[in-house]
Amino acid sequence: MSGTLGKQSIHEYLAQFDDIPGTRVYTAARARKGYHLNQFAMSLMKPENRTRFKAGERAYLDGWPLTEEQKQAVLARDYNRMLDLGGNVYFLSKLFSTDGLSFAEAVSSMTDMTFEQYKAMMNAGGRSPEGVRSIEQGN
Amino acid sequence: MAKIVAGVASSHVPLLGVAVDQGKTQDDYFKPIFDGYEWTREWEAREKPDVVILVYNDHASFFDMKIIPTFAIGCGERFNICDEGWGPRPVPVVEGHPDLAWHIAQSLILDEFDMTVVNEMDVDHGLTVPMSMMFGQPDKWPVKVVPLAVNVVTYPPPSGNRCWALGEAIKRAVESFPEDLNVQIWGTGGMSHQIQGPRAGLINQEWDNMFLDGLVGDSDALRHIPHIEYLRETGSEGIEMVMWLIMRGALGRQTKALRRFYHVPCSNTAIGHIVLEPA
Numbered sequence: 001m002s003g004t005l006g007k008q009s010i011h012e013y014l015a016q017f018d019d020i021p022g023t024r025v026y027t028a029a030r031a032r033k034g035y036h037l038n039q040f041a042m043s044l045m046k047p048e049n050r051t052r053f054k055a056g057e058r059a060y061l062d063g064w065p066l067t068e069e070q071k072q073a074v075l076a077r078d079y080n081r082m083l084d085l086g087g088n089v090y091f092l093s094k095l096f097s098t099d100g101l102s103f104a105e106a107v108s109s110m111t112d113m114t115f116e117q118y119k120a121m122m123n124a125g126g127r128s129p130e131g132v133r134s135i136e137q138g139n
Numbered sequence: 140m141a142k143i144v145a146g147v148a149s150s151h152v153p154l155l156g157v158a159v160d161q162g163k164t165q166d167d168y169f170k171p172i173f174d175g176y177e178w179t180r181e182w183e184a185r186e187k188p189d190v191v192i193l194v195y196n197d198h199a200s201f202f203d204m205k206i207i208p209t210f211a212i213g214c215g216e217r218f219n220i221c222d223e224g225w226g227p228r229p230v231p232v233v234e235g236h237p238d239l240a241w242h243i244a245q246s247l248i249l250d251e252f253d254m255t256v257v258n259e260m261d262v263d264h265g266l267t268v269p270m271s272m273m274f275g276q277p278d279k280w281p282v283k284v285v286p287l288a289v290n291v292v293t294y295p296p297p298s299g300n301r302c303w304a305l306g307e308a309i310k311r312a313v314e315s316f317p318e319d320l321n322v323q324i325w326g327t328g329g330m331s332h333q334i335q336g337p338r339a340g341l342i343n344q345e346w347d348n349m350f351l352d353g354l355v356g357d358s359d360a361l362r363h364i365p366h367i368e369y370l371r372e373t374g375s376e377g378i379e380m381v382m383w384l385i386m387r388g389a390l391g392r393q394t395k396a397l398r399r400f401y402h403v404p405c406s407n408t409a410i411g412h413i414v415l416e417p418a
Contacts, residue, residue, distance in 0.1 A: 021337075022337030022338030022339075023333065023335070024335060027216075037312075044224065057141075091204075093224075098224070105338070106336045118340060121340055123404065126404055127341045128374055129343045129346070133372065
């Protein structure tokens with residue numbers, strides 16, 4: 001077997017992730033913070049839970065050990081805030097499916113564009129990596 | 140003796156499954172993509188593989204945050220289709236190959252890859268979309284499947300090098316299975332895409348094509364790409380491409396490409412597809 005075998009320090013490995021503009025990497029620290037937020041979102045895969053959630057969002061959220069901040073972010077559908085509070089997009093996608101949004105529409109709400117502008121960008125080849133690779137390098 | 144005769148890589152964008160299920164594959168938006176897979180659909184119909192080892196990731200569909208296996212191998216008789224929140228896709232149940240799957244699982248563990256064995260598992264679009272792209276809409280899938288689910292959601296996912304080495308070990312395991320089987324290995328997911336945060340929508344055609352180039356021939360340079368490069372260059376979800384390296388590693392020292400296709404966009408994602416043979 002050839003190659004570099006897991007010799008990197010976990011501290012160095014994790015530190016790099018904070019240097020990527022506009023991106024929240026789903027690290028263990030985020031996963032721990034967002035455990036119940038993500039498990040709440042996962043619960044919406046069941047139709048009976050979706051019905052209960054839609055009938056009373058606040059009451060449904062109160063049934064989960066979430067922080068008030070997390071509950072407010074869900075009620076406001078503030079996806080960037082949910083990511084900051086430990087949410088992961090694959091889990092949160094159960095929430096936007098419950099709302100009847102497509103992946104692309106929900107994703108566009110995390111950018112500074114309208115859905116129409118976002119779709120136009122994607123159809124023109126997507127967002128260029130130029131200038132958004134690294135905060136430190138500015139490239 | 141069983142043998143890995145080919146490797147296939149493909150994106151697994153859920154919207155492609157929707158297009159198939161709702162009869163929209165000939166719409167203007169989707170037609171170029173489905174045309175791009177036409178060659179492979181005909182090739183698969185001629186090749187008639189017995190088994191596909193299908194490397195994919197679950198998207199918080201069957202696996203939630205309770206248990207996060209890095210490499211999970213499906214050893215059951217069959218795998219039902221996940222309800223991902225809007226009802227299961229109307230596709231046939233996926234038949235497993237428990238004899239081969241258990242053989243691979245045992246061999247990998249002896250070979251120092253400590254696999255998680257899963258006997259009961261539902262499979263999501265990560266597995267079923269590539270099946271639809273390669274086989275269309277049959278009443279029954281024409282192959283048996285050994286699902287191999289990789290964690291690429293919670294960091295750290297396995298390194299590219301580890302994925303490649305797992306592929307090499309899968310090749311050894313398959314070749315020691317006594318029954319004559321024509322086996323393919325598929326790597327799925329990618330290519331560049333980011334579906335979260337203000338940088339969402341990132342696509343890097345140049346990098347994706349560099350990656351496609353690197354799968355062909357005798358170079359093993361791709362196995363050394365660190366996670367941070369996938370994240371910076373291909374978006375946060377581009378990391379799924381490490382799963383393609385399991386496929387590549389299982390094809391041996393050298394490959395040749397039979398078919399290559401690339402298209403932007405499908406929803407938020409760059410579609411990449413390649414068919415390889417050991418050379």
